[in-house]
Amino acid sequence: WYGDHRDLHKEYRRQRQMCIRDRLKDSELASTYLSDGMVKLGSATASNSADLVFDEIVDASKYAAYKFYFYNIIAATNATDMRATFRYGAGAGNIAATHYRGGVAVYPDASGSTVFGNQSSTNYASIVPGVRNDNIGAINTEGIFVPTTNSQGVPSIMCDNYFRTEANTVRNQRTVHIIESNADAVTGVRFYMGSGNITSGSIHIYGIKY
Secondary structure, three states: OHHHHHHHHHHHHHHHHHHHHHHHHHHHHHHHHHHHOEEEEEEEEEEEEOEEEEOOOOOOOOEEEEEEEEEEEEEOOOOEEEEEEEEEOOOOEEOOOEEEEEEEEEOOOOOOOEEEEEEEEEOOEEEEEEEOOOHHHOEEEEEEEEOOOOOOOOOEEEEEEEEEEOOOOEEEEEEEEEEOOOOOOEEEEEEEEOOOOEEEEEEEEEEEEO
């Protein structure tokens, strides 16, 4: 009897020690993710704003790429597009180049889903097309941009957008935008509407550490 009782105590202590070790491991993993994962570099909130600009956020010694999130971005003008341009020279200006795009457009509630490519815009990337300018047309996006020069790779922006078009159809569009030729060192990114201002919403940018 007493032998069984002591065995139960030993088993309890062993299980408790295992739980403590597991909690320590979970804590170590969380700490590693926070210190070696994404680092928040900036946020900007629109209030009838012409654009939201993030200058001097690029640090090639620390970050492999940059992740951004749009939260409830609302356009002031109906049926316009959300655009992006790379910045150079510590905010000196926007990079002038042809931006090519391709991707997949999915309509969950309507016909017309499609795959597209070899489309282009001069001096900007059209990352969200034809949006509604009200609350139900709010843009929510997750994306990554890679600010390289043509000697190091291909400057690119990848987007996963959720929005409602001016025709009132829900759309999920996943696109890639590239600049084939760019000799300038990219230092930031600018977001704006093709027509009119950004009424409200916010954008958040994170550096993805090596």
